[in-house]
Amino acid sequence: MKSRFGLLLAAPALIFFSAAAPQPLQAKSDAEQICVSVGRLLEEGHYTHQPLNDEVSRKFLQTYLELLDYSHLFFTQQDIEALNTKYGDAVDDDVLLGNLKPAYEIYDLYAKRVDQRVAKVKELLKQPVDFKADATIEVSRQKAPWPKDEAEADQLWRGRITNELLQEKLSEHPIEPGPQLVARRYDRLARTVHEEDKNEQVKLYLDALAQTYDPHSEYLSKADLKNFSINMGLSLVGIGAMLRTEDGYAKIESLVPGGPAQVDGRLKVGDRITAVAQGATDYVDVREMRLDKVVEMIRGKKGTHVRLLVIPADAADPSRRKSVELVRDEIKLKDQEARADIIIKKDESGNPVKLGWLTLPSFYADMDRHQKSTTRDVLALLKRLKKENIAGL
Template sequence: MKLTSRPLLAFPAVLLTLAIGVQPILAKSDLDQVAVSVGRLLEEGHYTHQPLNDEVSKKFLKTYLEILDFSHLFFTQQDIDALTAKYGTSIDDDVLLGNLKPAYDIYDLYQKRVDDRVAKVKELLKGEIDVKPDTTVELSRQKAPWPKDMAEADTIWQARVANELLQEKLSEHPIEPGPQLVARRYDRLMRNVHEEDKPEQVKLFLSALSQTYDPHSEYLSKSDLKN
């Protein structure tokens, strides 16, 4: 595995080789070692020479959460606050120590939120959805705040699912009944989330770290480079 990026992170090949060659004592697996190497590479090789410190840590965590839940539909603000309190100023140290547990734990929480939400969507699809006439649906929520709690999230999702059903009802060439089509769509989403194995989760995690230093950079795994 190695880090690739666009021009702002054009590190000398020798620096990349040295970083990947580091074998820290505390790293317990190849993925742990890669995390340490990427962290040190960004600290030492990026043109800003910005240390991987608490300031970067907070931005790093925020970027990782945004990558996972870019539409702000699954986490709540309560989740964000709890994760920030737990990892906001320590996730930088975890990377440099080769501790990827935060990456896995946060992804596990995201997966649980997706599972729970898909289950609730399926319950909604079994009956009539009660939505107020003046309800608006924010289709693009990337810039919207996370729901403050699960109750607010439920309200957002009720309107969202009702809108999806309406769109399917208005379709000129319906493939199958709207509720079945919507349920299938969310089953596919849940399956995709579950298919992300540990290396893929680490890829998302280290991409978040890379983008914290440079929004145009991303971490590519060995399998990515082969494709």
């Protein structure tokens, strides 16, 4: 939509010269400048050299909508058509102008649709459910079309909620009555949607743009880059606990050998974290909080204290709690480093043959000091194996 692009470029000049006392042009925010840079980098630096034009614009919008509503549950086809009409041929120019208004407006509509649907789900949960009815639902809807209108969406959701209630009714390990659990599940979803601040919305928007060029490209925000550097560097500062979300809790999935939590011994796999405190400050409730937020609270500077309030994995009574205070430390992820072994096999004549065996669990690099990397370690291991006179690798 290049005509719109040219018009918008010309408009400030007209305003500038028509004003008696010219005002300085408003500087772009960091997010707007990043938006322009990402657009230019993809146009000029991506291997396809694909211009950011109307064709890409329409695909970009579709990708953004798919990232927001992956299972096609909240938008309707009417929403999709309206958004395509308004933004389909425009978001390419908006990116190159640093205009992030479409990102925010579309996200706001998504959040509104989630709120509306959660309200309807709660009304459904108040009604009696007939589990004997003959009905079929589509569990995986990624490739299904969006419901054409609100009436079709309501019908789709009636089946979906009935299915979720049936699953809870048949569960061998019920946590709480099905309607309460399902209601809390969707309350959590709504909270998660509203916890996404402007920076996170921009990250999602630019991620969609990068994925439009190819599915293996993505935009890394500052927080993403921090996590990427940690993963690539094979070290982190924290307590050495791997977490996952389960039923609104941050649950301990594993403990890193030699980390503060494993050495201390009080935290166990399966413990559920209910609150986190920094040093001697008050606890902050973290139930139903996004996992990345909980992780950020637990991480910190080496030598600082963090307190966790947890429900023990073996607690029969979920009201039981224990408080664990730990000192953060640097943790080396040694099990992810490249390593080499020598194995002996026999050839067809029965003679022993020395072979090298190289194991590479992950790719890594010290992003700050550049002292350690997959390339350096593998090269050193290959040189060592060569000195051992291996017959093959």
